[in-house]
Amino acid sequence: xxxxxxxxxxxxxxxxYAGLLVNDAHWAFGTDFEDPLAxxxxxxxxxxxxxxxxxxxxxxxxxxxxxxxxxxxxxSNAPDLEDDIALSNIALDLLGQSRLLLARAAKADGSVxxxxxxxxxxxxxxxxxxxxxxxxxxNVRLAELVNGDFxxxxxxxxxxxxxxxxxxxRLRDSRDHVLAAVAAKGVKELAYHRDYSARWFVTLAQGxxxxxxxxxxxxxxxxxxxxxxxxxxxxxxxxxxSGVGVDPAEVRAAAEGVLDQxxxxxxxxxxxxxxxxxxxxxxxxxxxxxxxxxxMLAEMQSVAxxxxxxxx
Amino acid sequence: xxxxxxxxxxxxxxxxxxxxxxxxxTPTYSGCPAMAAMRDDLVRELQxxxxxxxxxxxSLDPAWTTDWITPxxxxxxxxxxxxxxxxxxxxxxxxxxxxLPTARQVRCPQCDSPATELVSEFGxxxxxxxxxxxxxxxxxxxxxxx
Numbered sequence: 458x459x460x461x462x463x464x465x466x467x468x469x470x471x472x473x474y475a476g477l478l479v480n481d482a483h484w485a486f487g488t489d490f491e492d493p494l495a496x497x498x499x500x501x502x503x504x505x506x507x508x509x510x511x512x513x514x515x516x517x518x519x520x521x522x523x524x525x526x527x528x529x530x531x532x533s534n535a536p537d538l539e540d541d542i543a544l545s546n547i548a549l550d551l552l553g554q555s556r557l558l559l560a561r562a563a564k565a566d567g568s569v570x571x572x573x574x575x576x577x578x579x580x581x582x583x584x585x586x587x588x589x590x591x592x593x594x595x596n597v598r599l600a601e602l603v604n605g606d607f608x609x610x611x612x613x614x615x616x617x618x619x620x621x622x623x624x625x626x627r628l629r630d631s632r633d634h635v636l637a638a639v640a641a642k643g644v645k646e647l648a649y650h651r652d653y654s655a656r657w658f659v660t661l662a663q664g665x666x667x668x669x670x671x672x673x674x675x676x677x678x679x680x681x682x683x684x685x686x687x688x689x690x691x692x693x694x695x696x697x698x699s700g701v702g703v704d705p706a707e708v709r710a711a712a713e714g715v716l717d718q719x720x721x722x723x724x725x726x727x728x729x730x731x732x733x734x735x736x737x738x739x740x741x742x743x744x745x746x747x748x749x750x751x752x753m754l755a756e757m758q759s760v761a762x763x764x765x766x767x768x769x
Numbered sequence: 770x771x772x773x774x775x776x777x778x779x780x781x782x783x784x785x786x787x788x789x790x791x792x793x794x795t796p797t798y799s800g801c802p803a804m805a806a807m808r809d810d811l812v813r814e815l816q817x818x819x820x821x822x823x824x825x826x827x828s829l830d831p832a833w834t835t836d837w838i839t840p841x842x843x844x845x846x847x848x849x850x851x852x853x854x855x856x857x858x859x860x861x862x863x864x865x866x867x868x869l870p871t872a873r874q875v876r877c878p879q880c881d882s883p884a885t886e887l888v889s890e891f892g893x894x895x896x897x898x899x900x901x902x903x904x905x906x907x908x909x910x911x912x913x914x915x
Contacts, residue, residue, distance in 0.1 A: 483805075496793050496828035539899065543891035550895060553800025557829070626863055638830035641860075642799055645832065645915040648864045649890060655868055711863065718866050 484578040485767030486587065486760065493560045493582070494635055501565060502632040505699045510633060511566035512595070513696035515585070516742060517624075517636075518558030519596035522586055523750065524617055525551035526757055527604055536607050543653055547614060550646040554639060559585040561635040577765045587761035591744075591751045598733070598741040599682040601750040608661055608671040612679050615654035619715050620686045622647040623708040632700040655719045662723035673725065681733035687712075690742040771845040773807060777837025780828045789822040790815055795833045798895040798915075835896075835914050850878045852885075852900065852911040860915075875911050877902035 501507050529548035535541035563570045563581030570581045571588040579587070599617060604610065625647060628640035661672040687709040689697075696702025720727060739745035761767070773779040773794065781793040792811055796804055808825040815823045835854035838846070843853035852875050875885045882904035890913065892899040897910040 493827055494829070495826040496795075497830060539889035539891070542893070542899075543889055546891040546895045549800035549802070550798055551800070553796070553798060557799060622864065634830065638832070639799070642796075642829065642832035644860055644864060646798060646895075648860075649913075652867050653890060655866060656870070659868060715866050719868070722868050 483769055484580065484583065485764060485769045487580060487583045493557055493580075494564060497638055498634040499561070499564050500634075502699075502701060505632065505701050506695065508566045508568075509692060509695045509699070510701055511562040511569050512692045513702045514558045514562035514565065514636065515569060516595040516690070516692065517628075518555045518562060518585075519594045520600055520617075520621070521551040521555035521558065523594065523596040523753070524600040525549075525555060526753060527600065527602070528610070528614065530604055531610060540607070544610065544614075547650050547653070550643075550650070554643050554646070555586070556582050557635070557639045561633075561639070564635075573765050578768055579761070579765060583761070587758045588765075591746050591754055593744060594741075594746065594750065594754075595744060596741050596746075596750075597682070597686055598746065599679065599686065601741070601746055601753065602679075602682075603749045605675060605678070606671055608668070609675040609678070611654050611657040611661060612672065612675040614650060615658050615719065616679060616683055616686070616716075618647050618651040618654060619719075620708070620712050622651050623712040623715070624703050624705065626711070627703045627708060631702065636701060651715075655722075658719055658725075659723045662725050672723075676725065677728050677730055680728040680730045684732040685735075685740050688740065688742065692742070771842060771849065773811070775839045775842030775845060777833060777835075777839070777842070778807065788820050789824075790820045791824045791826065793826050793828040795828045797833050801895065803894075833915075835912060838912070846912060847878050850909055851897070852876065852878050852909060854912040854914045857914045871913075873911070873914075875900055877905060877907065878909050879907045880905040 501510060525548045528544050528551065531544040532541060532548070535544055559582035560580075563585060567581070570584050573579055573584055573588065577584075599613065602613070622644065625640040625643045629637055629644065631637040631640065658672065661668040663669070687705045689704050689706045693702055693705060697704035697707075717727075735743070736745045776797075778794050778797065779792065780795050781791075783791040783793075785791055792815070794804070794807055794811070804827065811825050812823045834857045836857045838853065846853045855873055855875075870887050871890065873887075874883065876883050877885050877900075880902060882902055884903045885900050886903055888899040888901050888908065890898045892910045892913075896912055896915075898913045899908065900911045901908050
């Protein structure tokens, strides 16, 4: 903030370049806020284990990061302009949630942040997003699948947002001020995501034979990953026990209730597909992911990894 | 002119000393990409006003609501062709599922007709929905209530 600036003689709003005169050197791959949590009380609540809080924030942050990236892949590829914009906005909201949650994790326990070359301008949340390997990510596997058709996007956003909204509704009461604030804000965003995807779910189910066929196929394909969302990992159990997190098992009834409303309105029966097993019992929360996540990260991270000192 | 204060984005200004000021701003949505531009604007204006040390902090709690947009802000939005928001819905407790498009009374900012229809709940930015006036046929943005 110490940089010397020249005030343009003309109204600076007339020039798109005027803003570039301030804070000249930005980290090249983010917005370079000194601390996205500066205005929030980041004190770790009494009796809360800092590494547990960090691990829990990483889980919620990774869910949003990976889901955001998959949804963002629809940008310029959606069936029409309105849905292109809608999906891009959903991706943006999730990216914002991810940024705050990864920053919270880094603040709670700095040891989770990958080491970067000395002097790198990358803030901790970007180090977490761009410099971890797939096995270090803790997202649920639903988020990472390779995109299918538009019906698959609708079903995936629906399952994800129904679950996450039910979680955030409870997380608003977290003893951690940051998680409570992120949840209070996220609830408003996720309500739009859920209702958008729920309306499209009903529309496709009640549309043409082809749209219903595609919707049912997408639901059948994604259904095996729905139960994983409600598994309680040891980190989540510990976070819930200390009052900072939400036990996923406890939001199942609420999430299933909302999903049933959508299925009823769409006249779609609940699928019978069995849950997808983990690998030796390990799933996304344990860092066990499918190969597509590695490919996704390779693309998402390659530029930042090539330029860890990048400024512009 | 539409100011950050009129938008409810500027939450607090604290003049700490003769040349030191701390400003709190809050994002409209978690991923709002305009935060850095807002910060840079604030830094430039406040340095121009004689503050050598300008701190811009992000305030997350309480979460931004469209109810914080001032009457002047609403008038400025309408004058710029953007329909201002109605009252924000309550977000306490479980948020009920709404399968029908949100019913709003939105008047066209161009011709003031009440005959408008929702095109999409997501518009050119995260905080706006797309509408169309069925009288003058102009498309326009509406700041959606949160």
